[in-house]
Amino acid sequence: MFSFWNSLTNTDKIQIIAIIFSSLLSFISVCIALATLKQNSKITLDSNRAYIVFYIDKNRTEITYNLILKNFGKTGGRLISLELDPPIDYKKSNINVNLKTIADYTNIYLAPGQSIKSAFDFRNYPNTTLNISIKYETCGKIYSESYVIDLDYSKSILKSSPQIKDTTDALKHISENIREVSDKLS
Structure with a gap:
């Protein structure tokens, strides 16, 4: 086997090494692509399933x-x-x-x-x-x-109710409650 390797020119040796590395890189790329597809499938299932x-x-x-x-x-x-x-x-x-x-x-x-x-x-x-x-x-x-x-x-949990003294005070509390509901809805 070493005699075969020694009989090759430097250009042939470089091409064989390049083929081996590119094949190895292709294999690694396919593995990464498969792992990514599997992970994407899991993420899609988790985001669309019932809870x-x-x-x-x-x-x-x-x-x-x-x-x-x-x-x-x-x-x-x-x-x-x-x-x-x-x-x-x-x-x-x-x-x-x-x-x-x-x-x-x-x-x-x-x-x-x-x-x-x-x-x-x-x-x-x-x-x-x-x-x-x-x-x-x-x-x-x-x-x-x-x-x-x-x-x-x-x-x-503490609960409080407003102490309303007059009409102005009542309107103030109503305004605050409306603002609070508006903030929650926006």
């Missing part, structure tokens, strides 16, 4: 909380399971009705941006910390997520 989330929200004007199941994604998704530990039950709340909560239902399809709400009264409820496990299907794949919801945070 189904269960959360609890409280409106300032209402006594009850809202149990909310919402799809924040760009594609529809089907809820496979939603487990709350400990499970919540209307019979333990001040509502005391014989109904299932939305956490007890499965196989719910949620379109992009769609949500389902249900009222629940957590006043005097024995459990304020809930471990959430949610499993849903979207774009042909199954996703599972787990997180904790602690409702004790609501006890540390």
Whole structure:
């Protein structure tokens, strides 16, 4: 083999080395292109899939909380399971009705941006910390997520109402509230 190499001219040796390096560079370029395509496919799937989330929200004007199941994604998704530990039950709340909560239902399809709400009264409820496990299907794949919801945070939120003394003061508070809503919408 060395005799073959030694029999070649310097120009032939340079051309063979250039061919080897260009082949190696081509192979590396193909590998990089395949990795990029795979990553782009994953990014596209992640940006377009459903993101189904269960959360609890409280409106300032209402006594009850809202149990909310919402799809924040760009594609529809089907809820496979939603487990709350400990499970919540209307019979333990001040509502005391014989109904299932939305956490007890499965196989719910949620379109992009769609949500389902249900009222629940957590006043005097024995459990304020809930471990959430949610499993849903979207774009042909199954996703599972787990997180904790602690409702004790609501006890540390301060609420204030304006002290209105006269008409001018009332108009000032109305103007401030309109400005606040306008800032949030813009």
